[in-house]
Amino acid sequence: MLEHAVKSELIALLGDRFSDEPEILTCYAYDSFLEESMPDAVIFPKTTDEVAKIMALANRAKVPVTARGAGTSVCGAPIAAEHGIVLCFSKMDKIMEVNTADRYVVVQPGVINGDLQKVLAPSGFFFPPDPGSMNFSTIGGNVALNAGGPRCLKYGVTKDYVLGMQVVLASGKVVRFGSKNIKDVTGYNFTSLFCGSEGTLGMVTEVTLKVIARPETTQTLLVTFADLDSTARAVSDIIGSGILPVSMELLDKMTINAIEDAVQMGLPREAGGTLLIEVDGSREACDRERSQIVHKVKEHNVMAVEEAEDEADRNRLWAARRAAYGVFAKIAPDILSEDVTVPVSKVPEMIRRIYQITEKYNLKAGVLAHAGDGNMHPLICADRKNKEEWKLVKKAFREIFVAGAELEGTLSGEHGIGLAKAEFLPLVMDQESRDFMACIKKAVDPNNILNPGKFV
Numbered sequence: 529m530l531e532h533a534v535k536s537e538l539i540a541l542l543g544d545r546f547s548d549e550p551e552i553l554t555c556y557a558y559d560s561f562l563e564e565s566m567p568d569a570v571i572f573p574k575t576t577d578e579v580a581k582i583m584a585l586a587n588r589a590k591v592p593v594t595a596r597g598a599g600t601s602v603c604g605a606p607i608a609a610e611h612g613i614v615l616c617f618s619k620m621d622k623i624m625e626v627n628t629a630d631r632y633v634v635v636q637p638g639v640i641n642g643d644l645q646k647v648l649a650p651s652g653f654f655f656p657p658d659p660g661s662m663n664f665s666t667i668g669g670n671v672a673l674n675a676g677g678p679r680c681l682k683y684g685v686t687k688d689y690v691l692g693m694q695v696v697l698a699s700g701k702v703v704r705f706g707s708k709n710i711k712d713v714t715g716y717n718f719t720s721l722f723c724g725s726e727g728t729l730g731m732v733t734e735v736t737l738k739v740i741a742r743p744e745t746t747q748t749l750l751v752t753f754a755d756l757d758s759t760a761r762a763v764s765d766i767i768g769s770g771i772l773p774v775s776m777e778l779l780d781k782m783t784i785n786a787i788e789d790a791v792q793m794g795l796p797r798e799a800g801g802t803l804l805i806e807v808d809g810s811r812e813a814c815d816r817e818r819s820q821i822v823h824k825v826k827e828h829n830v831m832a833v834e835e836a837e838d839e840a841d842r843n844r845l846w847a848a849r850r851a852a853y854g855v856f857a858k859i860a861p862d863i864l865s866e867d868v869t870v871p872v873s874k875v876p877e878m879i880r881r882i883y884q885i886t887e888k889y890n891l892k893a894g895v896l897a898h899a900g901d902g903n904m905h906p907l908i909c910a911d912r913k914n915k916e917e918w919k920l921v922k923k924a925f926r927e928i929f930v931a932g933a934e935l936e937g938t939l940s941g942e943h944g945i946g947l948a949k950a951e952f953l954p955l956v957m958d959q960e961s962r963d964f965m966a967c968i969k970k971a972v973d974p975n976n977i978l979n980p981g982k983f984v
């Protein structure tokens with residue numbers, strides 16, 4: 529519970545944008561992961577100045593503060609593990625400047641990614657990072673989790689587009705990093721440090737993002753393979769030959785069949801895997817890349833190649849990929865979607881290992897992947913109430929992370945660490961590197977009030 533004096537000061541500052549009513553707090557006790565922790569209060573600041581005053585107060589009173597965007601994290605990152613205050617940015621949602629001549633936009637952290645895309649569309653520009661949650665996740669959350677998405681294969685992840693930011697530190701001091709310039713090597717690269725820091729270093733209250741011009745055209749292919757190994761080998765073969773599609777989304781047999789069971793899209797149930805491949809650029813470049821890709825996939829046990837003829841057809845091909853997460857919910861009450869990344873040449877081996885591990889424990893599992901990035905999402909279907917089965921799910925995931933580390937991969941390609949994977953960090957970061965991270969945290973947040981109980 530918050531001390532009376534702290535509560536009174538917050539109410540004086542925020543009025544009805546403060547709540548400690550249990551039914552409201554419950555809504556902010558979880559994200560899209562499977563753990564929960566009740567905060568003592570949730571607050572909705574509207575300005576940087578308010579955030580600065582809140583942080584100064586929290587630091588003085590040593591109250592934990594956990595930032596929250598839309599709560600779509602799938603790793604427990606915005607859960608207030610040590611209670612205290614959840615500071616939700618949903619009311620700081622203004623797009624403050626759009627400047628396509630200088631290729632940047634300035635936004636508040638609560639802006640929804642998809643809303644920014646809509647505002648940019650008429651100008652012919654776009655913001656490339658496109659997490660599957662883009663229609664509801666916020667730019668602040670995208671920055672703090674360094675979000676990626678299907679088109680990040682060609683265009684990169686959030687940190688590649690952050691030019692500058694305003695941050696409120698744990699002390700309440702307001703600082704600015706970076707600038708509005710596409711080229712800027714002035715001082716330490718703090719913008720990158722904050723990307724992926726999961727709200728453990730400061731509150732991001734304004735972001736300057738690079739935007740880029742839309743390509744002339746986009747072409748989409750759906751390729752079906754007889755077996756999953758051929759699907760995975762086709763991925764590393766295409767990438768290894770120097771072709772860089774916008775997206776290469778892989779679905780395995782279980783996912784294909786789950787989609788067909790749920791929504792009948794006409795995907796071939798007997799296929800071992802499919803790749804949804806997209807290229808963009810000038811029409812000539814797209815035509816060339818598309819025929820190179822068709823040529824390459826045909827060396828890999830291909831059953832069918834379908835090419836989208838127009839926008840409606842393109843949406844039809846993407847519909848299967850978009851349905852993929854939802855349809856798993858029909859298989860079991862709980863779906864654990866993980867996120868492991870390996871160098872792209874090791875995708876075939878990693879997929880083999882995922883299957884070996886899940887089969888060993890007799891678990892139902894599908895694999896989705898942003899395969900061109902080597903980023904795999906094994907999805908295990910289980911029932912949390914079945915304690916024995918749940919223990920096996922946890923064992924399987926540990927072994928999947930160990931396998932990823934053995935293949936020189938990493939713990940997360942886009943979902944982050946949060947509560948979900950903090951315990952696995954030593955698999956990919958040695959003690960010295962973790963000490964260095966802790967050293968930075970201590971320097972900027974000596975009282976450990978920013979999102980405590982997480983990976984650092």
Ligand SMILES: Cc1cc2nc3c(=O)[nH]c(=O)nc-3n(C[C@H](O)[C@H](O)[C@H](O)COP(=O)(O)OP(=O)(O)OC[C@H]3O[C@@H](n4cnc5c(N)ncnc54)[C@H](O)[C@@H]3O)c2cc1C
Nearest residue numbers: 597598599600601605660661666668669672676727732942
């Ligand atoms: C259906 C679905 C699909 C998804 N697909 C993808 C995907 O393709 N790629 C991907 O990368 N992720 C994906 N995600 C995960 C998630 O949507 C993203 O990580 C997203 O960036 C989280 O944004 P949010 O606004 O919901 O942030 P939250 O979940 O609210 O918070 C995330 C983290 O950011 C911190 N934070 C939030 N705002 C600030 C701020 N202003 N300052 C400092 N810290 C802050 C929080 O403390 C927390 O640690 C998906 C999730 C779902 C549910």
